[in-house]
Amino acid sequence: MDCEEESPQTAPAFAGLDSSAADIEAARFIVIPIPYEATTEWLSGTRCGPDRIIQSSRLLELYDHVLDADISKAGIATAPVVEPVLSGPADMVAEVKREVGSWLHRGKTPVILGGEHTITLGAVQAMRERYASLSVLHLDAHADLRDTYLGTRCSQATVMRRVHELCPVSQAGIRALSLAERRYIEEHHMVTVFWPPPDGAWLEGLVASLSDTVYISIDADVFDSGFLPSVGTPEPGGPGWHDVWSILRAVTSKKRVIGFDVVELSPHGEVGDVCAYTLARLVYRLIGSIHLYNELQEASRHG
Amino acid sequence: MDCEEESPQTAPAFAGLDSSAADIEAARFIVIPIPYEATTEWLSGTRCGPDRIIQSSRLLELYDHVLDADISKAGIATAPVVEPVLSGPADMVAEVKREVGSWLHRGKTPVILGGEHTITLGAVQAMRERYASLSVLHLDAHADLRDTYLGTRCSQATVMRRVHELCPVSQAGIRALSLAERRYIEEHHMVTVFWPPPDGAWLEGLVASLSDTVYISIDADVFDSGFLPSVGTPEPGGPGWHDVWSILRAVTSKKRVIGFDVVELSPHGEVGDVCAYTLARLVYRLIGSIHLYNELQEASRHG
């Protein structure tokens, strides 16, 4: 019988940067599109997230005036799309773990574009095998700490519970959770910055709570829903662009970030394009900031 | 002749909370959907407001981390839809008065979802009959103090003028009004907080201007149009989520709120869903905050 599967499609490359086999070999950062959407959200469409972020990223200026650098010089290439596996979320998580693991093995920093949040579990599993002291920074409107949801322990509503079973997790931006999730946070003494944040040095505390090797998982709904409405489960009262950037800048100034994901964009219409571009810019600047840290470390080691 | 009217439809229940006859009997707060839209706005669609707010409210977490409480325990049920009466706005206002009055008679706190602002007049008429010392807090971008509009004294542009003829009104968020409305405010020494608000203790002044028994009318366009665009007559330069919540928190900490409405949502597309959810969250938290006040009062009376 002939194979009837559709062949993997080459996604257009992030920021329009060439992504031939040689480019990928040379790159430090690998953008991995994972258009997986198979558990239930309110406003569907996260499967279109990676494509729309990458499409809009063609508009990016390569130079970034805040970092005063041409970030593309960090070495960025785009991997082929990780096709969804539809036999169940556990199979998909295993697929993501395998993919991300192979990029880590080749010495790359994975930059994962979702897709629904479930994929973060596969990414952290791969990271955790490689980095024993891993901790995770989780930016989100929701705690995602349920134990089970709609018949599975593996979904976007339970993903950070599964991740927290693997390694320490610190959270910021949280403003919607169940009482059981609140109790879980308290019982496990998790560092969670609810939003609006308390007065005082919460940002320093957040950074201090992380180990030296950090994976960052950014659910697009961490942003205020008035600022970034095109997500599966929007929440008002969240941080804006400068708030989120301040957190990321603080963490990337002090910690080694070995990968990150941006998930849960659910783009519709023209507003969806605007939100996709916003996340493209966030991804690009975060790559730049991680790269600057790595270069400084490199310099000080050889200095 | 057979009756050809469509029969009243049961709306889905707010926050997915059961609303059988027994549930309604037991509830303290009654959510009343009034999808009335019959006078002219710019961007039509307010008739869809109640349905969309209630649909989106299924997504609410029952627990609210700001109040640190499961607000559903306050006792919330949803009444049948109040069907529009199309013979003219005065007839509809009379219908609303009758409906709201009957809920007051049964000892409930009405939570009215519009629909256009005109319905507030019927609600206040019912409230005023029951509470002699009533005052009204009016959050809106517009003063709504015209005397007549398009051939009627009873519309969304004149509604607060009619309300003010019944009882004291204090306003906040106002940023679009006619010169005649400005003069009316001055001549009647109304407390109106224009937006952006002045420096100083305007919030304390606003609270102090209200009597002890307060009805709150929230026109969704009080929010900045960049934050909540899906309204009939959006206005830039208004308060955001935390600003509006601060006002509501201040009032519900000091006053007995005996009912409120949220009107003029005009939801279109995915952005409309986001705005509907934002208002659902506002309604839910405001119920919680009113309930906490009532419980404290109860406790102190019996303490």
Added chain:
Amino acid sequence: MDCEEESPQTAPAFAGLDSSAADIEAARFIVIPIPYEATTEWLSGTRCGPDRIIQSSRLLELYDHVLDADISKAGIATAPVVEPVLSGPADMVAEVKREVGSWLHRGKTPVILGGEHTITLGAVQAMRERYASLSVLHLDAHADLRDTYLGTRCSQATVMRRVHELCPVSQAGIRALSLAERRYIEEHHMVTVFWPPPDGAWLEGLVASLSDTVYISIDADVFDSGFLPSVGTPEPGGPGWHDVWSILRAVTSKKRVIGFDVVELSPHGEVGDVCAYTLARLVYRLIGSIHLYNELQEASRHG
């Protein structure tokens, strides 16, 4: 007290044809925008209908290849918008009757753009006063023959019942009605062409059922909902462009049409623009076809 009403706005002119006082004086056909929407439909927005039809009509070629004529030579001008009266539908119907009557008095053929169907009643009342032998051709997916609806005898669901109480009505395109409406049709021996039409000479029968002086009321939802979706209550299984045009051509070849309306367009987004243009083209060609009949009659009278 200063008048606070908004002043009437001049609508842009149909087909971009000049509409100064002198142009109106000279014109045979007067396009009258009536953006009234005050009773309840499913998909709201008919108040935007006249504006969108007129906006899109700027794109019309003045020459029409089917009639092989420059239709603008018929003499077409656009009247000021008839502002909604919001005190109730009966008041609005009276206003429409007054407006249409005054144009008839000046010897014009009214071309009414709605707005909801209710306005047809006012137009027919004015027509009926002037033309004793008037009959009405009603193209619609719905019979609109209810006796009362949501507390009023005067709405878009009852309008043709009220019209039929004034003069004979023949219908085509009908495919959604209540049992009571079906019985009304049978009891009153109305000529109603349900859709799909029966085999045989239904069109000849329809034309023959009309008196020599005809008013045409076209509810935009007469068109199949796959062809023209932007209406308040769309219905599948209706006639297409050529079907509707065939009916109109047949009637205008045999009867004197002394006015017509096109109502119930509810335009949203780009598809709404397409539907608006389709109706603009229908209006323009129908004017042309009426004008050709009038010219032929004129010629034969003087021949």
Added chain:
Amino acid sequence: MDCEEESPQTAPAFAGLDSSAADIEAARFIVIPIPYEATTEWLSGTRCGPDRIIQSSRLLELYDHVLDADISKAGIATAPVVEPVLSGPADMVAEVKREVGSWLHRGKTPVILGGEHTITLGAVQAMRERYASLSVLHLDAHADLRDTYLGTRCSQATVMRRVHELCPVSQAGIRALSLAERRYIEEHHMVTVFWPPPDGAWLEGLVASLSDTVYISIDADVFDSGFLPSVGTPEPGGPGWHDVWSILRAVTSKKRVIGFDVVELSPHGEVGDVCAYTLARLVYRLIGSIHLYNELQEASRHG
């Protein structure tokens, strides 16, 4: 540990017909909403299909002029939503089989609203257990006869292959398929009416190919994409409203239909509402036509 699952939500009832436990007990037809969407389509959103069809069905006239009957008298009630199971498509199919089986056990005719096409497999499994001589009429633009797809043998692209392994399947409307699917049809001598259909008596042949007991599965994309665009994988060149109705009328005149589904509506915006209503009307009329057949059979048995 507290249960953290969301509780099942009561969907609004189809055609606004009461659906209390007693109503369900008395009904012959049970509308079952299954908002399952977990395998990949192009244009996502089928999870919203059942809700939008039911919402729009409130607009239906209970009387249908083509059947000249009040179809609601057939006895129609709406079941609770079948919540998605997210552990994988095979688990969901099992859940659907269980649900549908229990309704069959109670003597009801299931009317299933999807959701993605995958659910048809569970429905047919339940039907097949009860009716040994079952055959299936499949209306679709696509053959859905792939053997595997994206890692699973159980998806909307393979569903009719799985169904055909259980019982005979005849198809109509097909206009997009792979070469392997074409060969499968030929090798298995399936009766497939490609679209546009051939000249001659294809409809009689299609009806004749079915056994006396028929389940009908209607993928909404069987309709021409210009007529019904809001589906996951639209295809031009398909049948229109009257074509599809002719097929359904022919089958329901000769065969006992023991259940049917309408799947793959993916509604967006106002056009999505129009498409949802079109399918609501199709569902309602198909119920009526099945009921008329059943009554005639009943009459002849007792005649």
Added chain:
Amino acid sequence: MDCEEESPQTAPAFAGLDSSAADIEAARFIVIPIPYEATTEWLSGTRCGPDRIIQSSRLLELYDHVLDADISKAGIATAPVVEPVLSGPADMVAEVKREVGSWLHRGKTPVILGGEHTITLGAVQAMRERYASLSVLHLDAHADLRDTYLGTRCSQATVMRRVHELCPVSQAGIRALSLAERRYIEEHHMVTVFWPPPDGAWLEGLVASLSDTVYISIDADVFDSGFLPSVGTPEPGGPGWHDVWSILRAVTSKKRVIGFDVVELSPHGEVGDVCAYTLARLVYRLIGSIHLYNELQEASRHG
């Protein structure tokens, strides 16, 4: 000074078919995306046409049941995007001529995706240099035969006048034109099939009017606006899918087609995706039909 131009972007390949340099070398048909939009339409957005057609073409089945062939075997590859030149339409036409000419020189059949209709002029200029006996089949709702428009002789409203100055043009689908255009057609004895077409053998006449070597220019608005609404200037009353295909089938059965374009798609929202896919399917099947003709000719030459 550094070059500040953005570098050309590689478009995703049509039908997902590999388009490396070697693939292009081997291909017979070259899909050329030209996202040029610089003169004024009503509903803007034709610059997004090529991208949306190609994106949607990933969904195509490679096998086509009407031609009973895997069309991809014809040899299809996608060229890099032809970037707009913004210094004026004449410069852009020259650029298109150069690009198309170079593909002709390499022995390819160009398949051009626009973008606005203006680009057809450059394509025909290149074709005309190579094929002395060229004629053009023009499918469109509009005649596009104006002499000048908004200050230029080179725009989408004048393009076929310029083309007709180069070689014979036959038209079909026309239903909107100016009186001057009508006269131009008559004076130049052009074969123009207005829509709806006359009774009789118009299709045979249309085919006979063409020379043996034909270029086809398809303006997407040739389709009825109810079937394909996402175009810059939609017109009702046009041909549907099977009508257009019948014309193309007739021409490709008798004539050697040496290139074609599909222009003026202006895609918005989900309906825009549906229209884009419809055109992708048309392009694919037209390639297949041209290829079958070429193979038959080849066979008969060598037979």
Added chain:
Amino acid sequence: MDCEEESPQTAPAFAGLDSSAADIEAARFIVIPIPYEATTEWLSGTRCGPDRIIQSSRLLELYDHVLDADISKAGIATAPVVEPVLSGPADMVAEVKREVGSWLHRGKTPVILGGEHTITLGAVQAMRERYASLSVLHLDAHADLRDTYLGTRCSQATVMRRVHELCPVSQAGIRALSLAERRYIEEHHMVTVFWPPPDGAWLEGLVASLSDTVYISIDADVFDSGFLPSVGTPEPGGPGWHDVWSILRAVTSKKRVIGFDVVELSPHGEVGDVCAYTLARLVYRLIGSIHLYNELQEASRHG
């Protein structure tokens, strides 16, 4: 040969203020709609900007509570639309220069509504001829200082480079630019306030950098993309309503503003209406603020 050009269309008047020849003669401020869009943006649609701003401006209250004045008393009328010239951007710039120059000659303050940013060059050319000491305040997310772009030195990406070649330019809001543009700013010692702005007295510095006679060019994308998404190239992290107003207030308090433009609105759907209204309000209040300055100067001259 007959002229086939479409005749210029009269746009509806800004703020609904009468704009007869006499009104224009009497007015101090002339609103000039220039719906030109001919070079490439990401999200097209700027040609609809002027129309949508003017349509939404009908909703403006004539009284403004911040300035405590009826701004319409300043004398505002709307000029006919400046029709696009399509032979190339240089020709269009020349047309704009001619138009704006003629209004300056008549002693008016031009208020230009775009359309794409390219038109600013023509406006500044006309201003510069009249005011030798002109300087330009440029509010934008992008520097627009490229030297060439897509084959032309005259586009929305190069416009401020061309303007800066004519007179001094100060910028604010900038947050996306190329390295070459950054160097151009430094080499030419331009005053550019990047966003977020630095601590300190940047606003005073910005005002001080301008000469006494100022033209203001406002690209709508200067606003944060979360606040005003409907622009061609949105950028997050920008100023909000009060930020932009503060800059404009500061400049208009100290400088004579002799004209301004608001360009690059690209309105889609309901969100586009909201953004259009926001800009209408900005335009209206900026007119008011300029008028107050002029009156104060007048008063002090005559005082």
